[in-house]
Amino acid sequence: MSGAVVGGTNEPVTGRDLETSSAGAMALVTAFIDATEALVCIIGADCRILFANPALQRFTGRSPERLLGQRFWEVYVVPEHVELAQDAVARALDTGRAHPQEADWLTGEGTRRRVAMRNTVLTDDAGRPFAVATVGIDVTADRQREERLHHRAQTDLLTGIPNRAALFDALHRHLGVAGGPDVGVLFCDLDRFKQVNDEYGHQVGDRVLTEVARRLVALSSPGDVVARFGGDEFVLLRPGADEPTMVALAQRVATTVLAPFGGLHDQPVGVSVGVAVGRAGETPDEVIARADLAMYGAKSHHRRRLPRG
Structure with missing residues (x-):
């Protein structure tokens, strides 16, 4: 503002002038808007x-x-x-x-x-x-920064797929629509994964988890959510699916996970899968609990498991 004119004088404008002059106030506003x-x-x-x-x-x-x-x-x-x-x-x-x-x-x-x-x-x-x-x-x-933080907060860092928080958010959205379509859920728990970790180490175990995530994503359809629930547990959510559809999908999951892991180890890994169908008005906890219970039933009856060597 040096050299500006206030009140018709030729004196340089000072901060004090601007504080006490209406012309100075206008000059301040103009300077602010310009800057x-x-x-x-x-x-x-x-x-x-x-x-x-x-x-x-x-x-x-x-x-x-x-x-x-x-x-x-x-x-x-x-x-x-x-x-x-x-x-x-x-x-x-x-x-x-x-x-x-x-x-x-x-x-x-x-x-x-x-x-x-x-x-x-x-x-x-x-x-x-x-x-x-x-x-x-x-x-x-x-x-953009908020989006990155949100994505990071809802992504499993090991496998790169959605985590438990993202899964529950998706279930809330689908189950919260009054009269909306059913939501099929597969709860998948790996078999013999502990033996792989114990015999080959956590680095190989992490690679197995990453490969399982990749295979589940490959089986998914647009609109599905494949999430790592925690540890060696995964959940696949399919909006609009009925129980027969999810049962057939569970069989495909079992076959796909059973395939060899490309030389990572020679210890077979299988998967136990529980099926549940959520309906509008239910809570995500209720649906997940039902699928989890079905998975334990499958595991206890040795369904979709490799025979012991």
């Missing part, structure tokens, strides 16, 4: 841009001359959000209230960025709305 990385835009009642700060100019790759007077949705709104954006501005001007929003914006290069918006309705001296002011913050990196 901030926030995307500041004012949209008139005809949805044309009345003001765009330098950050928005850089974001859109447009000069003020190419921004002012343009309909805002033709500048930075992604195509699928145009109608929603138009409706939001119309409602704000009609009611005098604007709400925070978050949406994708287009840069001048055509790339998408996630922008969090704080919107304010501007009114004239009679209290009539005449424009909407938007302050947008690019939160793309924040959302």
Whole structure:
């Protein structure tokens, strides 16, 4: 602000001047709007841009001359959000209230960025709305970081498939839909896995678990969830499946897991599989408990197990 003029004098402006002068206050506001990385835009009642700060100019790759007077949705709104954006501005001007929003914006290069918006309705001296002011913050990196953290929190680090938390989230979604389709569940527990760990070590055991996860994913269909429940236990969830379908799938799982493990060891590994079908209104715990109980029944009766050598 050095060299700026306040009140018609030629004296350099100081911080004290700005604090005590209305002109200085306006200069502060202008300096802030020019310097901030926030995307500041004012949209008139005809949805044309009345003001765009330098950050928005850089974001859109447009000069003020190419921004002012343009309909805002033709500048930075992604195509699928145009109608929603138009409706939001119309409602704000009609009611005098604007709400925070978050949406994708287009840069001048055509790339998408996630922008969090704080919107304010501007009114004239009679209290009539005449424009909407938007302050947008690019939160793309924040959302990407949150997505990575969420993915990490719901992924089994050894096998790379969903973990127990992700499984229960999926069950909650499917079982929580009133009148929704049934959900088939296979609870799989590896047989003789402890012997593999004891004889060949945990490194080989980890490779076996990773290969079992890969085989289960290969058997899955779009919409299925294959998760590591814990230890040597896996769960396969199939929305819309009935019991005969899940029983047939369980037989395929048993055959697939039984196949040799490519020289990792010569100790056979099998799997005991419990089948359950969850229905809308049940809790995930109830369905998993039923499948777990069925798995123990299969194991205790030596179903789908290799004969002992």
